[in-house]
Amino acid sequence: MIDDNVGSVLDPQENVQDDNEVIIPNLQENVQVDDVRGYLCYVENVQDGVTGSSSFSQENVQNGPRWYFSRKELEENSPSRKDNIDWNSENMLRKSYSDFLQEMGRRLVLPQMTIATALVFCHRFFLRQSHAKNDWEIVAIACIFLAGKVESTINWLQDVIMVGRGVKLGVDEKTLHREKLCTKEYEDLILLAEKLVLVTIDFEIDVAHPYRPLSVAIDKLDVSIESKSLLTQVAYHLVNDGLRSWLCLQFKPHQIAAGVMFLAARGLEMKLNPSDWWCWPELDVNEEQLKEMSDHLLELDKQSSTPRFNHNLECETISTNGLRVDDKN
Known part of the structure; x- marks a missing residue:
């Protein structure tokens, strides 16, 4: 369930203590329950109206969030830069999750509009969140699951997860063991990642495309x-x-x-x-x-x-x- 009362932009650099920083666990063969519980505790502790102080935070609530920046701003003010991830490395990570989403969309037989919306969600998420603290594969799976609902091309969560794991491992997802890879804990992790995406993008899910x-x-x-x-x-x-x-x-x-x-x-x-x-x-x-x-x-x-x-x-x-x-x- 998505809690619409969760606050605004999260800035892990400014608003969260080191021992409570948002860390989405890396994709592994089995996600540990303790990892999920720790992530859950982080999300549940988010307070209404929390706004990050980074350059990419919301400018004015009444005017809506600002999503467009100069090349110089993007290069210098990314949250990932504070975690010593340089511009070229961030671009490589951006290409990795973009290719991942494109292949997920192909396997899920999604229209390009849905894939485009998922990509924009992911780009906007990492505009305000650091790659060092968030596993892009889990964020990407959450983004394409959310985009499917936004664009009325819904897939079952388990199907989305299995396709994501198949793309990650470079195999046909039909050959994978569903019960082993798609646990209740892993489903909860994706749903919590979806919540964090929504919070980070200020629940602005109406995306225009070219x-x-x-x-x-x-x-x-x-x-x-x-x-x-x-x-x-x-x-x-x-x-x-x-x-x-x-x-x-x-x-x-x-x-x-x-x-x-x-x-x-x-x-x-x-x-x-x-x-x-x-x-x-x-x-x-x-x-x-x-x-x-x-x-x-x-x-x-x-x-x-x-x-x-x-x-x-x-x-x-x-x-x-x-x-x-x-x-x-």
């Missing part, structure tokens, strides 16, 4: 139906790639939609009409943001085993004349 503003923007373009179809396909792939990174913590969904449109058109060598499409008020994006997003997405693409772009060319500047990009060899 898919809809992207579709609307592409539909407004004065290009052929075939071009729109191809552009949509590539742009959707780029949205999904970006969800595995910090992009949704810096840019709003409609801005990401503009960024992936720009990069997709560049990759397809497609000129979009009107040439000033990115100036549409509903996209609310500028040239500097387009360049920053495209640079980041290109970097992610370079790291992919199946890159979509020719990386002999690098984006240097963005011209306001359509999608012309000044490249260098």
Whole structure:
């Protein structure tokens, strides 16, 4: 059961004594009951209205939580940084749980919207909680279980747990011993992790994604139906790639939609009409943001085993004349 009276943001760095810090046990063959009890005691001791003092805490309760930060803020103010986890290491952890969630979603036959919501939940959780004190695998399982309920694609908790264990072990979950791996204590641990996720994200479960503003923007373009179809396909792939990174913590969904449109058109060598499409008020994006997003997405693409772009060319500047990009060899 989720207790809606549990307070606001938890900041383990500031509000919890060392002997009571939130520690979600690592995924093991058997989770110890004492670990679960200790975690339960932590959650039950959370007081109403507790708010962390970190830079990523809630700005103003009346205005709602703030979820978008500059790259500099994300690099310097992460709770994980206080626990000596550097930016590159945090990005590797972010990619690990993102790949984990994507594979869980595939095995559970979840729509991409549900997987995207789980990813945003996880990103926002670790925006305010440290990787050093929270096992990302348990948090990820809790996030995809919660996202299934939010997006009306519900799975039984035991099924979600078994798929998570299967992904973790790299085997088909059907070959695993359900009674051994999916104990009552482990179920309780996931439900408690779900509670902590809800507390950390201020119970803000209504998540917007770039898919809809992207579709609307592409539909407004004065290009052929075939071009729109191809552009949509590539742009959707780029949205999904970006969800595995910090992009949704810096840019709003409609801005990401503009960024992936720009990069997709560049990759397809497609000129979009009107040439000033990115100036549409509903996209609310500028040239500097387009360049920053495209640079980041290109970097992610370079790291992919199946890159979509020719990386002999690098984006240097963005011209306001359509999608012309000044490249260098």
